[in-house]
Amino acid sequence: MIHPALLWGGVAAIGVGLFLWLGLPTVLKSFGLHPDYTGPTVQLPGKRALVITTSHATLDRPGKTNGKATGVFGSELTLPYYTFLDAGMSVDVASIRGGSIPIEPDSFKWFLATPADRRYLKDAEFQRKTAQSQSINTIDFKSYDIIFLAGGWGAAYDLAQSETLGLGISQAWSAGSVIGGVCHGPLGLLQAVDETGQPLVRGRKLTAVTDAQVNQLGITFTPKHPERDLRAAGAEFESTHALLDIFAQHVVVDGRLVTGQNQNAGIPTAQAMMRVAGAQADAPQTQNRQRVPD
Numbered sequence: 001m002i003h004p005a006l007l008w009g010g011v012a013a014i015g016v017g018l019f020l021w022l023g024l025p026t027v028l029k030s031f032g033l034h035p036d037y038t039g040p041t042v043q044l045p046g047k048r049a050l051v052i053t054t055s056h057a058t059l060d061r062p063g064k065t066n067g068k069a070t071g072v073f074g075s076e077l078t079l080p081y082y083t084f085l086d087a088g089m090s091v092d093v094a095s096i097r098g099g100s101i102p103i104e105p106d107s108f109k110w111f112l113a114t115p116a117d118r119r120y121l122k123d124a125e126f127q128r129k130t131a132q133s134q135s136i137n138t139i140d141f142k143s144y145d146i147i148f149l150a151g152g153w154g155a156a157y158d159l160a161q162s163e164t165l166g167l168g169i170s171q172a173w174s175a176g177s178v179i180g181g182v183c184h185g186p187l188g189l190l191q192a193v194d195e196t197g198q199p200l201v202r203g204r205k206l207t208a209v210t211d212a213q214v215n216q217l218g219i220t221f222t223p224k225h226p227e228r229d230l231r232a233a234g235a236e237f238e239s240t241h242a243l244l245d246i247f248a249q250h251v252v253v254d255g256r257l258v259t260g261q262n263q264n265a266g267i268p269t270a271q272a273m274m275r276v277a278g279a280q281a282d283a284p285q286t287q288n289r290q291r292v293p294d
Helices: 004-031 074-086 115-120 124-131 161-172 185-189 212-216 224-231 263-274
Strands: 048-053 089-093 146-149 178-180 251-254 257-260
Touching: 048 074, 074 089, 074 115, 074 124, 074 146, 074 212, 074 263, 089 124, 146 185, 146 263, 161 178, 161 185, 178 185, 178 263, 212 224, 251 263, 257 263
Parallel strands: 048 089, 048 146, 146 178, 178 257
Antiparallel strands: 251 257
């Protein structure tokens, strides 16, 4: 016979497990993580978008190469990709070195994954694009209407450091493309210049992951920090704050430069980029909450 204390202990453990499985995502969402998008939606058929990610796969401390697995944060890749795709755009995926794109393993955990992440896990074509991503060395940046720089911790190691990325963004800007990104992605703007040869970010308003969020997450050893380094390059940095900055959301539009503060801004940043690129608004009855189908 099972002792009553053991029985009730087992029931309690099951209850706690169910709460964590079912309730934790709801709790995090209520604080502001990955909020539903309720703004206007647009269509941009026949245009081309390029999503660029890191190729760096480990969260390394200075002088080390054996850090925990990291890469692009899942939703910072999947949310803009599907927002562009569902608006009728042709969407390519590239990375700094090409080949298989490392994706932050934690970002696909049940309490962090978005509907777009779950859609990706069932999407053979998108998975092929991330397994065989184009190298930025082979990309004609000028041929894209929109270029989106995805973030994640890996981006702190190779986006700002890439002369090829800086040159490509410079060429795309001069050709009239809309440039943007979220979280650590705007680090990829640091080597870009405008038509006059001045740093692209100098004097321009933008946002990216904050020093506060970096400090709150305790990952301060990466070689680049978006707020710190973009401010140092002359950007007019903007942000909002929350109980924790991981729950904040902010998007900045400065002409053809559109940036989002963190992982929460994937859809609104992509929608704003398409509006700047000349997209047509959806009919009023479709301008409501945007969910990415599972």
